[in-house]
Amino acid sequence: MPMGTGVRHAVVIGAGMAGLAAARVLADSFEAVTVVERDTLPSAPGPRAGVPQGHHVHGLLALGAEVFEGYFPGLRAELQQAGAPVWDWGEGLRAVLPGGSPPPVPMDMPTQTFSRPLLEHVLRRRVRALEPVTVRDGLTVTGLRTTGPGKVVGVRVKDGDSEDEIAADLVVDASGRSSRLPRWLAALGLPDPRKTTVDAQIGYASRTYSCPAGQSLPSWMGLLEPLRAPDFPRGCYAIRIEDDLLHVTLHAGGGTQPPHGDDDFLAFAKTLRGPIADTITSLTPASAVRRYARTLNQKTAYHRLPRWPDGLIALGDSVCTFNPAYGQGMTVAALEARLLEQMLRSRRTRTPLDGHAFQKRLARVTAFSWLMATIPDRAWAQSHPAWPVKAGNWFMNRLIDTVPHDPKVYTAFSSLFHMTAGPLTLADPRVLSRVLIGPRPSGNLRTTTA
Incomplete structure (x- = not known):
């Protein structure tokens, strides 16, 4: 979309869970919404480079499922039809x-359990079907387009060697843990926002299992053996997902390393108190062992900056990330989208969204989840x-x-x-x-x- 058009347009940076939820809400208030994603998005459920945690067990809490069902009616039934x-x-x-x-x-x-790629695929398909929404993948946002330090009017993008600009009345940074927003704000003369980090240095290793003929999956649907400092440095979370697969994530903390390969995975499982080792011994591995270690909790205090440019908000992991072990991230993304909807509805028609007020209210939305994740993690850290x-x-x-x-x-x-x-x-x-x-x-x- 060229600069100078009069169309009320929102740009969302990132097609992850927070970006898709935001796009769904924005589609009710803006004439056009463009979701810009750096990855080339798969046409079927599958992992992608921008979501390395997608190989690991994900959970959508009951409140998050309720909020998503409200935005995407029939979502639970659609996921169930896909095997969840x-x-x-x-x-x-x-x-x-x-x-x-x-x-x-x-x-x-x-409770509904599924792989992260399946949920993201179904939501992405739903968002693409919204009339105001366009999803542009394989496109990298390189910076903000501004008219002076106080107003954001779009983004600069790069597609290979080609550079362009996209005009916007509102830019939403939902680019996740790798967000470059602090650098962009510094270019506008804003101070570096304070970051608070709690890193329990917990690592994961995950794989999926299928059930061979003549065998059966366990009677339980989910198995949880949590870590606890300092006496329980090993744990797991396993869930039944689509395609009759069992998805298993092993957790390691307190200096313990997660397993690397097939033999290590089973040996690690045998050190746990629960039944996971006995369960997977009779099953067939359906994936390689994948490891993940970016589990730190981090929040960026954008709400405490002395000023904030018009036409910009940030949400999702761009603002506050949680140790994925607690399963809060997708639900918090849903709650942030609900906050965005509330603030868009409460303003006067065509009045710009107050981005600074949004960041302050978003900090309150994430406060309890931050405590729930960091209280136990500080015991490790x-x-x-x-x-x-x-x-x-x-x-x-x-x-x-x-x-x-x-x-x-x-x-x-x-x-x-x-x-x-x-x-x-x-x-x-x-x-x-x-x-x-x-x-x-x-x-x-x-x-x-x-």
Whole structure:
């Protein structure tokens, strides 16, 4: 789109989860939306270079699934038709916790599991079908187009050796962890935004398994064995996904290295307390072992800059990234899109979006998820954590140790984890007292089996 047109146009940098969710929202308010993606996007579900974490287990929390279903009606059914199973979290999950494994508890909390490439493919197809939206892949954004330091009016792009400009009334940076926005803002005379990083130095190794003839997949739909500093430096998360595959991610922290190859993968699994080793021994590997180590939590305080250019916002991993082990990223992207929708609807017709106000409100949207990820990760990252971190970890560990012994606490914690309930859930005297009293083991604890 050449400069100088009068069309109300939004440009989204990045066709990942945050970019697709933003494009869906913008399509209701702008006459044209262009999604610019550096990768050449696959025509079928499959990994791509810009999403190296796509080889690993992903989870869409219950709240995120609800928000995406609202923006893309029938999404769950479409994913289910593609083979993604739906199951109740309380009944289908086998959690191997430091204090034991909770028995199955019906929670009426539908959970759907799939590979990241499948979800992204279905959402990308839905977004492409929106009349105002154009997706341009294989195109790199090299900078912002401005009229002075206070207003962004588009982006500069490069396609091979060819350079061009795309005009925009609003530019949305959803380019992820590799965002170059701080550099672009510095060119406009803005100070370098403060970054906060919590790196637990956790590594992953993942692969998928198929079920040979005569064998059967495990009765559980998901298996969770979380890490906990300092005594549990190894864990896993495994889920049933499309094509009757089992997707397994092994986690390593505290200086432990994730496995590299076939033999290492099984040997690592055998060191875990849960049934994952027994399960995969009878299955057939359907992929190579893939490793991933960019698991740091990082937030960029754009909301604290003294000024912010008009015509620009940032969201998704460009602003706040989480250790993927906690499964919050895609749900937070959905909540940020919902915030964008709310702010677009509340403004007067054709009044520009207040980008500075958006960044401030976005910081509040991500605050609780940031705490949920960084409280346990600081226990790995800091040899002598401050007392608030110690207190937070003590409470979270007490809560998780109570889960196997108390269905009410298990349900409350699951609602908190899936973000269908806020932190005030834990202030309920009936829940808080049970956590403070601590676990009271009973004879009905289930033992994990394959």
